[in-house]
Amino acid sequence: MPSVTTIAEIGKHEGQLVTIRGWLYNLRESGKLLFPIFRDGSGVIQGVVPKSAVPPEVFDAVKGLTQESSVIVEGKVRADKRAPGGHELDVSNVQVLQRVAENDPYPISLKEHGVDFLMEHRHLWVRTPRQAAILRVRAEIIKAARDFFDERGFTLTDPPILTPAACEGTTTLFPVDYFDEQAFLTQSGQLYIEATAMALGKVYSFGPTFRAEKSKTRRHLTEFWMVEPEIAYATLEDLMELAEGLITFVVKRCLERRRPDLQTIGRDVSKLEKIKTPFPRITYDEAVKLLQDAHAKGALENKFEWGGDLGSPDETYISSQFETPVMVHRYPAKVKAFYMEPDPQRPELALCVDVLAPEGYGEIIGGSQRTASYELLVKRIHEHNLPEEAFKWYLDLRKYGSVPHSGFGMGIERVVSWICSLEHVRETIPFPRMLHRLYP
RNA sequence: UCCUCAGUAGCUCAAUGGCAGAGCAUCCGGCUGUUAACCGGAGGGUUGUAGGUUCGAGUCCUACCUGAGGAGCCA
Incomplete structure (x- = not known):
């Protein structure tokens, strides 16, 4: 058997006889000339099988192939200007591992499909080139984020998934029976990495989080992945610098390493090429003014009043005013979580920041400086009607x-969604978990 | 939880209250450069469920089920 290669690497074997191992993506035929298209997870290549050039059993084997049948193919790599990838494979032999039965054909044809059907067949949908490209970009984004923190002296510390109580108490949690004790799936690792930050200085976590909210929008999953850094002695200003540094690093990495995938997805990369630090920073007060002006001009339906949290249409409007992500900081403390440090200049504001992605994608990062004072934290826990005893360990960090x-x-999925310019976060994760989706 | 929309062949959709159809997929036949190939033919249906109006319901009415988009909430 000639040496095995991948379709992505096939250009390095021009003129050579190679073996590729994969699946039949499509078969076009023109009389005694067959054009099987193979995929192997790294890419797609068209094979050429003229009846006159191969043994009859090879021609018949290819002619009888059904979509997604698994095959090991031998052939000679030939450069061809007509091929989308620049190369074609003159097939000399085919070994069929498993032929998909014609009375039960591969359900996902090359034509258009509806969302529900595709989600019901997610285990097969991931094979399509566009979905595979998105998953490669996701992997690159995760790798880039981890490299970013690893290169800057952060230590990865994994918070628990099973937790005894609400981290923030506000959103709904998934309950779990823990040996007859009530436990919950984590909704954020933050409180725990505040502890490890006090031990190691600069830490981050990367893991799944769970929210039992009945959200039904293109931005929500019930199970999603987050990267969370936590830094001792860092201020809100330090945090904003870190956030814009992380985002530009991740975007640059995707442009360097996943450009062909972004093209497969159909992403307008020129918009990503404009992402540079520093990002615009506007205060909540300035954001309110922007929104009220927009309402006056008729660009926004609802009049925004100072004191409320930014709604989804508000975020969309603000982010549409900029070509890079924009950082909105110092929200009213009342609409934010209990652990946020008040602004010493204006205690009614929290030292917090939301990063809104451009092109209407909205919030991709939320962060804050944390309350350092024991007394204030106890007060806030009571104000939010949270059980103080559950936060005893967390309060110890202030003692x-x-x-x-x-x-x-x-939020990884929202970043993937923005970088790939997707309609919905459900395509950013191999098996999305949503309000109405637990299968497959 | 609320608002809006949808449910017809395996898939994507069409059908003025009057014989349930097309494209793709599958099967058969044709084509030596096809690019979601094309051309000819075949098979494929309890129109989401239950009731109602009507001579007659895929179509109109009621309830329910399922899903989608959005709001709220959030990353």
Whole structure:
């Protein structure tokens, strides 16, 4: 058997006889000339099988192939200007591992399909070139984020998935029976990495989080992945610099390493090429003014009043005013989580920041400086009607060498959705979990 | 939880209250450069469920089920 290669690497074997191992993506035929298209997970290539050039059994084997049948193919690599990838394979032999039965054909044809049907067949949908490209971009984004923190002296510390109580108490949690005790799936690792930050200085976590909210929008999953850095002695200003640094690093990496995938997806990369630091920073007060002006001009339906949290249409409007992500900071403390440090200049504001992605994608990062004072934190826990005893360990962090510290969470799926310019986050993760989706 | 929309062949969709259809997929036949190939033919249906109006319902009415888009909430 000639040496095995991948379709992505096939250009390096021009003129050579190679073996590729994969699946039949499509078969076109023109009389005694067959054009099987193979995929192997790294890419797609068209084979050419003239009846006159191969043994009859090879021609018949290819002619009888059904979509997604698994095959090991031998052939000679030939450069061809007509081929989308620049190369074709003159097939000399085919070994069929498993032929898909014609009375039960591969359900996902090359034509258009509806969302529900595709989601019901997600285990097969991931094979299509566009979906595979998105998953490669996702992997690159995760790798880039981890490299970013690893290269800057952060230590990866994994928070627990099973937790005894609400981290923030506000959103709905998935309950789990833990040996007859009530436990919940984590909705954020933040509180735990505040502890490890006090131990290691600069830490981050990367893992799944769970929210039992009945959200039904293109931005929500019930199970999603977050990257969360937490840094001892960092201020809100430090945090904003870190956030814009992380985002530009990730975008640049995708442009460097996943450009062909972005093209497969149909992403207008020129918009990503404009992402440079520093990002515009506007205060909540300025954002309110922007929204009220927009309402006056008729660009926004609802009049925004100071004091409320930004709604989805509000975020969309603000982010549409900029070509790079924009950072909105210092929201009213009332609409934010209990653990956020008040602004010493204006205590009614929290030292927090949301990063809104451009092109209407909205919030991809939310972060804040954390309350350092024991007394204030106890007060806030009571104000939010949270059980103080559940936060005893968290309050200990303010009793034993409390320092200013800050951190944020970046939602991986929303970043993937923005970088790939997708309609919905359900395509950013291999098996999305949503309000009405637990299968497959 | 609320608002809006949809459910017809395996898939994507069409059908003025009057014989349930097309494209793709599958099967058979044709084509030596096809690019979601094309051309000819065949098979394929309890129109989401239950009731109602009507001579007659895929179509109109009621309830329910399922899904989608959005709001709220959030990353």
